[in-house]
Amino acid sequence: MTNKYTFHHLHMRNNTVARLLPAAMLAIFCQTSANAQEKAPAERQSRNRMLEEVVVTATKRAENLQDVPISMAAFSGDMLAAMGVDDPTDLQAITPGLTYNSATGFSIVYLRGVGSDAYLMADPSVATYIDGVYYPFSSGLAQSFGRVERIEVLKGPQGTLFGRNTTGGAISITTEKPNIEEFYGSIEASYGSFDTKKASGIINIPITDHWATTLAVFHNLSDNYYTFDSDSIQQGIPEEVAKGYRLKTMLAYENFDVLLATVRVDQSGFNTALAPNTNPSALTASLGGEKQARNHTASVNAPINFDIDSTVYFAETNFRFNKFDSKLILSKQSLLNPECLTDFDGTNAPIISFGSPTFSDVKTAELQFISNEDSWGSSWLEWIGGFYYIDSVAGLDPKFSLFGGEHGDVLGIPISDVLALLPTPLSNLLNSVPLTGGVNLGLHGLLSTESTAAFLQTTFKLTDWAELTLGGRYQEEERIVLKSSTQILSGNDSETTLLDWANDGVGDTSVESTNFSPKVALNFYPNDALMIYLSWQEGYKSGTFNTINVTDDIDYAEPEDVVAYELGAKYSNSNGFTLNGAIFQTEIENIQVQFTSLLNGGAVTFENAGAGRIRGIDFDSKILVFPSLVDDLVFSLSGAYLDAIYTDYKNGSGFDEETGIFVGGQDFTGNRMVRTPEYTATMAISKTFMFKPGPLEVTVDGYYNSGYPYQAQNTLFFEEEYYLINARASFLIEEWDLRITASGKNLNDAVYAYSQFPNDFGRLEALAPPTNYSLALQWNF
Numbered sequence: 065m066t067n068k069y070t071f072h073h074l075h076m077r078n079n080t081v082a083r084l085l086p087a088a089m090l091a092i093f094c095q096t097s098a099n100a101q102e103k104a105p106a107e108r109q110s111r112n113r114m115l116e117e118v119v120v121t122a123t124k125r126a127e128n129l130q131d132v133p134i135s136m137a138a139f140s141g142d143m144l145a146a147m148g149v150d151d152p153t154d155l156q157a158i159t160p161g162l163t164y165n166s167a168t169g170f171s172i173v174y175l176r177g178v179g180s181d182a183y184l185m186a187d188p189s190v191a192t193y194i195d196g197v198y199y200p201f202s203s204g205l206a207q208s209f210g211r212v213e214r215i216e217v218l219k220g221p222q223g224t225l226f227g228r229n230t231t232g233g234a235i236s237i238t239t240e241k242p243n244i245e246e247f248y249g250s251i252e253a254s255y256g257s258f259d260t261k262k263a264s265g266i267i268n269i270p271i272t273d274h275w276a277t278t279l280a281v282f283h284n285l286s287d288n289y290y291t292f293d294s295d296s297i298q299q300g301i302p303e304e305v306a307k308g309y310r311l312k313t314m315l316a317y318e319n320f321d322v323l324l325a326t327v328r329v330d331q332s333g334f335n336t337a338l339a340p341n342t343n344p345s346a347l348t349a350s351l352g353g354e355k356q357a358r359n360h361t362a363s364v365n366a367p368i369n370f371d372i373d374s375t376v377y378f379a380e381t382n383f384r385f386n387k388f389d390s391k392l393i394l395s396k397q398s399l400l401n402p403e404c405l406t407d408f409d410g411t412n413a414p415i416i417s418f419g420s421p422t423f424s425d426v427k428t429a430e431l432q433f434i435s436n437e438d439s440w441g442s443s444w445l446e447w448i449g450g451f452y453y454i455d456s457v458a459g460l461d462p463k464f465s466l467f468g469g470e471h472g473d474v475l476g477i478p479i480s481d482v483l484a485l486l487p488t489p490l491s492n493l494l495n496s497v498p499l500t501g502g503v504n505l506g507l508h509g510l511l512s513t514e515s516t517a518a519f520l521q522t523t524f525k526l527t528d529w530a531e532l533t534l535g536g537r538y539q540e541e542e543r544i545v546l547k548s549s550t551q552i553l554s555g556n557d558s559e560t561t562l563l564d565w566a567n568d569g570v571g572d573t574s575v576e577s578t579n580f581s582p583k584v585a586l587n588f589y590p591n592d593a594l595m596i597y598l599s600w601q602e603g604y605k606s607g608t609f610n611t612i613n614v615t616d617d618i619d620y621a622e623p624e625d626v627v628a629y630e631l632g633a634k635y636s637n638s639n640g641f642t643l644n645g646a647i648f649q650t651e652i653e654n655i656q657v658q659f660t661s662l663l664n665g666g667a668v669t670f671e672n673a674g675a676g677r678i679r680g681i682d683f684d685s686k687i688l689v690f691p692s693l694v695d696d697l698v699f700s701l702s703g704a705y706l707d708a709i710y711t712d713y714k715n716g717s718g719f720d721e722e723t724g725i726f727v728g729g730q731d732f733t734g735n736r737m738v739r740t741p742e743y744t745a746t747m748a749i750s751k752t753f754m755f756k757p758g759p760l761e762v763t764v765d766g767y768y769n770s771g772y773p774y775q776a777q778n779t780l781f782f783e784e785e786y787y788l789i790n791a792r793a794s795f796l797i798e799e800w801d802l803r804i805t806a807s808g809k810n811l812n813d814a815v816y817a818y819s820q821f822p823n824d825f826g827r828l829e830a831l832a833p834p835t836n837y838s839l840a841l842q843w844n845f
Contacts, residue, residue: 080301112696112752113146114260115640115688120216121236124225124434124448124519130636132589133533133597135219135646137684137702141212146750146763148792148807153818153832155235157767157788159217161682161704165319165819167830168404168420169370170336172819177221177678177708177740178626178650181658185460185511186608186670188619189232191222193324195239195489197378197395198227200456200513201424213238220628220648221603223581224521227452231603231626231652235279240313241323242276243268249845255322258836260286265299282306284424288334289360289833295412296363304333316552319384327376335370336818337829338362341410343780343827345724353411353550353825358815360831366407366417366465373400389434398424408464408662416662416825417465424458446470446656449520457546459510460612462667464555466503503552506559507667509611510547516540529590535583541606545573545739548611548618563615571618572609579623580602595634602627605656612667621670622654632826636822640688640698650678657738659717659774662724673776674712676737681705696752703745708737718777724826732776741783743770758798764791774820787816801844 118129118138129138137159139149141785147158152171156164163179165172173179173190180189192199215237222230247265254260271277284306292299308329315322340356340363341348356362378395394648401422409416432450437444521535548566551559552596566573585599603626610619632646655673683701736742748765767788774781792807815833821828 065122068216074343111754112698112750113142113761114209114698114700114748114750114763115686116140116142118143118214120214120220121238122216124432130595130642133531133585133595134756135630135632135644135648135682137219137789138214138794139215139218144212144215145805146761146792146794147748147765148763148790148809155217156744158702158746160684160702160746161219161680161706163739163741163772166336166737167819167821168339168406169335169372170663171737173232173235174231174739175217176650176680176682176704177706177737178652179739180605180656182608182656182670183232185458185509185611185668186656186658187229188227188607189605189624191226191228191230191234193226193234193236195237196380196393196430197376197397198428198454199397200426200454201399201458206230208226219646220650221581221601221626223603224519224537224583225448227517227519227537228454228515228539228541231605231606231624239310240266240278241267242312243277244270244274244276244314244316246270250842251670252840252842254838254840258287258289258833260284260838261838274317275313277311278684280310282308286339289836290334290338290362291360293361293363297365297412298367302333302369304335306331322384323380325378327374329374330372332369332371334368336366336675337370337404337406338368339406339410339821339828339830340364341826342829343841344409344411344720345824345826347724348409348411348413348415348825351415352413353409353415354413355723358829358831360834363412364410365412365414367405369401369403369405369406371401372404372499373598374398381675385434387436388441390435391432391434393430394430396429397424397428399424408823410828411825417785419463421461422459424456426454426456429453444525445522447520447522450518451520452517454513454515457510457512459508459547460668461509462506462507462612464662464667466505505614506551506553507612507614508547508549508551510545511609511611512544512546513606514542515606515700529588531587533583533587533744536580538578538580539604540576540578542576542624543574543606543609545609545611545618546610548613550614565611565613565618569617572620573618575607575620577607577623593635594638597630597632599630600628608656608670610669612669614662614667616664621656622672625653626658627651640691641686643685645681645683647681648679652676652678657716660821661717661719661726661777663824664717664728666723669717671717673710673716673732676708676710676713676741678706678708678737682708695754698750700748703743705742705743706740707742708740710735710737713776716776718775719780719824721779721821724780724824726824730777731743732778735776735778736773738774738776739772741770742771744768758796761794762792764789766790769816775822781827783817783820786816788812788814803842805840805842806838808835810835812814
């Protein structure tokens with residue numbers, strides 16, 4: 065089922081690629097095809113939203129999920145609403161094998177064991193696409209995205225069609241396009257725990273027979289679910305605020321259409337910048353830092369704040385020629401986080417505070433050429449090819465306030481004694497400057513990237529039951545360090561440069577690289593209900609520079625190379641049963657590993673592990689239970705098993721298990737890979753009851769995670785095993801097209817983290833919310 069567009073309309077619009085909106089960054093207000101579907105419930109094959117068919121664009125063509133020979137999870141807007149998903153971090157609870165963390169406002173995504181802790185100075189391994197636009201930086205992507213048209217989670221390398229750095233996979237978010245055929249809109253409001261108030265709306269206005277515009281707005285307010293004890297320097301809790309709009313306008317003709325869009329999002333509050341220290345290192349304890357309870361209560365000695373502004377402009381044009389179709393997507397992205405403040409030691413002791421202004425400017429362009437039904441050889445050949453370009457500049461300007469005692473001491477300990485605890489390069493640097501009243505260090509890191517690529521993928525129909533897919537992507541890229549320096553900051557915010565690595569260092573400040581990533585796949589169709597696919601493909605993730613250095617020169621983290629093998633199958637029948645599964649192996653060389661250690665001479669540092677190997681199996685299934693006896697009772701079960709180890713990781717960086725001090729030169733070979741649980745599973749049961757005013761839908765679901773390490777040394781920093789139970793009841797009054805939904809999340813009150821932030825001072829954790837409830841109203845008109 066589709067939005068107000070029928071599938072035929074989608075096809076006539078050139079089987080358009082996923083039209084994704086500025087990701088999580090604003091799609092809180094993106095209304096879905098669900099709005100249209102609820103207007104015509106009689107057209108449903110099933111009245112239970114969990115069984116809706118999903119049209120996806122994983123191959124850049126509109127196809128049914130079950131017809132695409134790719135391992136993926138896909139969810140329509142209605143399905144997401146039925147499963148209670150209104151935030152990207154919820155995706156892991158419905159997609160086993162996916163780990164979606166958030167740290168100080170940055171999204172950290174791992175899929176099938178492949179991912180990256182990268183913040184801004186490197187690329188994520190699981191790419192985010194919104195309305196066809198690639199978002200290279202993860203800041204701000206961990207915000208609520210509300211209702212969208214659909215979300216596709218593509219598993220395994222996607223380098224041929226989705227491009228640079230998709231070694232782990234891709235998350236594609238699609239939002240609604242303007243509709244020239246009908247005026248409609250939707251208004252939604254909700255209230256929940258922690259005084260959470262959300263309001264959003266969308267309106268579609270056909271202006272002429274060929275011109276339509278949609279405007280979506282949202283405004284969310286809530287209190288943070290953390291509280292501060294009496295010892296905390298910060299007592300007041302600012303509201304968590306997220307607000308913005310998305311404006312799209314489209315001109316559409318028979319063989320041509322053009323879409324222009326503007327997206328604006330502003331967010332402020334604590335976000336996950338509030339991360340209390342639940343396991344202080346010996347250094348922290350010696351300086352008076354106390355262990356924080358793991359119970360949503362905090363005591364900090366530095367102000368906490370998170371503020372991010374995002375503006376995105378993008379355009380899409382589609383031309384339908386006689387022998388092929390073409391698409392052009394252009395974007396300009398601007399992201400500014402002028403003030404992100406956090407307590408770097410996470411305790412009530414005046415040890416160290418941290419501020420991290422970030423900014424990025426990105427321009428992208430993608431030109432696609434796609435075969436159609438009139439193309440030469442269309443009865444036995446499909447193809448898609450094109451070109452891609454990205455030009456970006458990203459900067460990170462962290463500021464550290466060290467040893468901020470009134471007289472330059474730390475809880476009465478002379479600074480000279482404190483400096484003796486630090487590594488020699490850092491203690492020598494700090495001894496060279498006046499430290500009365502503490503010291504404020506400023507770092508500057510600025511990195512530019514320019515990359516071009518060409519890609520082609522073809523599928524040959526060998527027989528009525530067999531296909532061969534061949535694809536490849538060639539990429540050229542240049543990265544240049546524009547800034548890398550260390551400053552002493554005075555009280556009037558003036559800077560004195562101590563070290564200028566970009567101009568005075570001996571390390572390389574630029575690198576040029578090329579890569580070709582091939583793909584080969586065989587697809588078999590034994591019968592109408594079953595598909596089997598076998599694939600081999602390579603992936604490539606660009607290298608990056610360490611630019612956020614205190615006492616170390618610039619160095620380079622080498623590119624990652626990935627080889628993936630997969631055998632998968634998809635089965636579905638007319639009785640409402642589907643079963644999709646795959647077994648796979650992924651081999652990675654030069655794994656980019658990020659760690660944070662101020663005492664090692666860098667704030668955020670990347671190094672390469674030699675190699676890793678991931679073997680696993682994942683599946684998802686749905687069944688309409690006893691359809692001859694019970695109406696609309698749906699059971700779903702999904703799971704993943706991942707055996708992920710470092711097969712070569714010598715000379716690794718970590719922390720001493722007793723003192724917490726940075727220790728290099730460790731051998732992590734044979735250890736489990738980070739942020740990769742061995743077992744994950746999700747289960748849901750949903751029943752729709754019919755009453756005279758309309759259907760009542762009741763859903764209960766559970767999620768299990770066996771736990772995982774946050775660092776390659778596999779000690780000190782762990783997410784323990786946990787499970788979640790959620791429930792929802794949704795009633796649709798069909799005459800008014802009004803839906804009322806009551807929901808509860810984390811009903812078992814599990815304590816788990818959105819993410820841990822390991823550093824020299826211990827284990828800082830931003831916990832996920834405790835049990836919470838909400839009531840929502842949605843009216844479609």
